Amino acid sequence: MSIMEMLKQPSFALPEKYRKLETKEMEEKVRAIKRQLGDSLFIPGHHYQRDEVIQFADAVGDSLQLAQISARNKKAKNIVFCGVHFMAETADILTTAEQTVILPDMRAGCSMADMADIYQTETAWKELQGLFGDTMLPLTYVNSTAAIKAFVGRNGGATVTSSNAHEMVKWAFGKKERILFLPDQHLGRNTAFDLGVDLGEMAVWNPINNELEYEGDLSKVKVILWKGHCSVHENFIVQNIEYVRRTYPDMKIIVHPECTHEVVGLSDDNGSTKYIIEKIEEAEPGSAWAIGTEMNLVNRLIQQHSDKHIISLNPNMCPCLTMNRIDLPHLLWSLDTIIEGNEGNVIKVDEQTAHEAVLALDRMLNR
Ligand code: 13P
Ligand code: SF4
Numbered sequence: 297m298s299i300m301e302m303l304k305q306p307s308f309a310l311p312e313k314y315r316k317l318e319t320k321e322m323e324e325k326v327r328a329i330k331r332q333l334g335d336s337l338f339i340p341g342h343h344y345q346r347d348e349v350i351q352f353a354d355a356v357g358d359s360l361q362l363a364q365i366s367a368r369n370k371k372a373k374n375i376v377f378c379g380v381h382f383m384a385e386t387a388d389i390l391t392t393a394e395q396t397v398i399l400p401d402m403r404a405g406c407s408m409a410d411m412a413d414i415y416q417t418e419t420a421w422k423e424l425q426g427l428f429g430d431t432m433l434p435l436t437y438v439n440s441t442a443a444i445k446a447f448v449g450r451n452g453g454a455t456v457t458s459s460n461a462h463e464m465v466k467w468a469f470g471k472k473e474r475i476l477f478l479p480d481q482h483l484g485r486n487t488a489f490d491l492g493v494d495l496g497e498m499a500v501w502n503p504i505n506n507e508l509e510y511e512g513d514l515s516k517v518k519v520i521l522w523k524g525h526c527s528v529h530e531n532f533i534v535q536n537i538e539y540v541r542r543t544y545p546d547m548k549i550i551v552h553p554e555c556t557h558e559v560v561g562l563s564d565d566n567g568s569t570k571y572i573i574e575k576i577e578e579a580e581p582g583s584a585w586a587i588g589t590e591m592n593l594v595n596r597l598i599q600q601h602s603d604k605h606i607i608s609l610n611p612n613m614c615p616c617l618t619m620n621r622i623d624l625p626h627l628l629w630s631l632d633t634i635i636e637g638n639e640g641n642v643i644k645v646d647e648q649t650a651h652e653a654v655l656a657l658d659r660m661l662n663r
Pocket of ligand 2: 406
């Protein structure tokens with residue numbers, strides 16, 4: 297069954313009754329279920345989640361923090377993951393067989409993770425080995441499917457997040473001459489550039505045409521970037537920066553490294569979700585900031601820091617539509633399925649994939 301067919305199954309669609317409930321009623325029900333389930337329930341939430349959901353999270357973090365928290369939590373029988381599909385898969389891989397990971401809405405995928413499937417990756421690896429022999433180590437951003445993490449794990453590589461990408465790229469260069477960086481070309485390019493790799497030493501693997509985009513002497517290639525991107529962060533463009541510079545000359549611009557190299561280069565600072573939050577927290581009252589990252593987080597920072605002038609770098613704001621699919625009705629529905637003992641939207645990575653994926657995750661987490 298294809299994912300589309302699966303999602304059309306009535307069991308994956310939010311039952312109609314949840315659409316008729318008032319917000320207050322849903323909030324009270326969620327609170328009551330949380331009280332009833334106590335420590336046997338754990339709700340991690342990514343910073344990009346809606347406020348209506350994040351208010352119920354037991355832990356809020358970026359991708360790295362949520363992976364670490366999932367690996368540590370051995371108590372909760374049910375983990376209701378408020379984030380996107382690859383994060384829930386990671387949580388399932390890092391938790392015990394007795395723990396169940398539930399994603400409140402199965403449609404909460406990640407367009408970037410979907411840009412590298414395992415068949416494309418295996419094909420690319422074969423082609424690239426033909427060109428570069430045994431000189432490459434694969435690294436994958438955690439924003440990738442469990443199958444890609446398993447591929448990376450069995451080929452000696454590791455996962456990375458935007459919080460530790462520099463450290464992990466350095467680690468990889470200590471092992472091999474070249475890196476294949478999946479699936480976000482921008483995080484890969486921005487990180488390698490910061491570490492002194494010239495743009496001319498980076499090639500791009502195009503998984504649609506099955507070809508390496510590079511002009512020049514192949515022996516100079518140090519990084520092969522998978523041609524994937526985040527559809528949210530690519531919406532921050534050079535014109536947004538120019539507008540802010542013209543309109544607010546004293547404003548600092550800080551962006552996520554999933555933005556393009558041009559945007560990162562023209563900004564004052566860049567870093568992971570956690571880094572951006574910390575920078576804003578540490579900033580002087582009265583300082584002015586344009587932030588290039590997901591809308592829910594930027595709105596939250598605007599609310600929490602009324603002593604600072606904060607705007608989104610893109611005035612039309614950029615929500616992550618798949619993160620936004622997790623809303624209060626879906627959260628309540630998933631909690632109800634636990635109480636009723638029904639099969640919810642369980643995320644289960646098969647044993648072989650999990651076994652290999654954990655190698656890649658552990659190489660990152662145990663450093
Ligand atoms: P981080 O949580 O690593 O900053 O990543 C942002 C993101 O796009 C998550 O999908
Ligand atoms: Fe994926 Fe981008 Fe959304 Fe993160 S913000 S979940 S990378 S689409």
